[in-house]
Amino acid sequence: MPHDSSHAPEPVALSLSVPPRPARGLTEDLVRPVTADPGVEVLDLALGDEAVSAFLVRIVHGDSGFVARAASGERALAAVAATVAALCGEDIRAALAAPDLAFLTGLKPPAVEAFREVLLAVETADVAAVTTALAVLKS
Structure with a gap:
């Protein structure tokens, strides 16, 4: 009996993409103890608002x-x-x-991810108090 190639099975498409990571919350795992070398720039929030503002304007337009x-x-x-x-x-x-x-707790997941790519962590000597203060941002 001759081989009939007209009935060859169709190829099956497979998705090889990486599954999306679960969305992080605005402050989930954001607070940590002070480290000796965080490996990125550090913003000391004891600085005045003008210095903090200038830092943020610069850093949000950077790559890190x-x-x-x-x-x-x-x-x-x-x-x-x-x-x-x-x-x-x-x-x-x-x-x-x-x-x-209200604005902060209403941020959509893509905005939260953009934020988390810029503010990598909040370091403090009082992790419990800072974590408690940021709990108002949990939606």
Whole structure:
């Protein structure tokens, strides 16, 4: 019996893409103890708002992220708000002075990922207090 190649099976398409990683929250695993060398630029949040603003304007347009060092939860929350403002082209000083919690908790996953690629960590001597202060951002 001759071989009939007209009934050859169709190739099966396989997806070889990497599955998407689960979306991180705005502050999930963001806070950590101070490290000797974080391997990226460090923003000392004890600096004045003008210096923090200038740093953020520069860093959000670069290719690497940064670590913020905060002595208080209030200043860490301000850093989160100011970083998002810098990424969105909003008023950084206003965000430092009065973080908009509703806006921050309403960010969509792509915006959260963009933020997390810039602000890599908040380092502090008081991890528990800063983590508690940032809990207002959990949606």
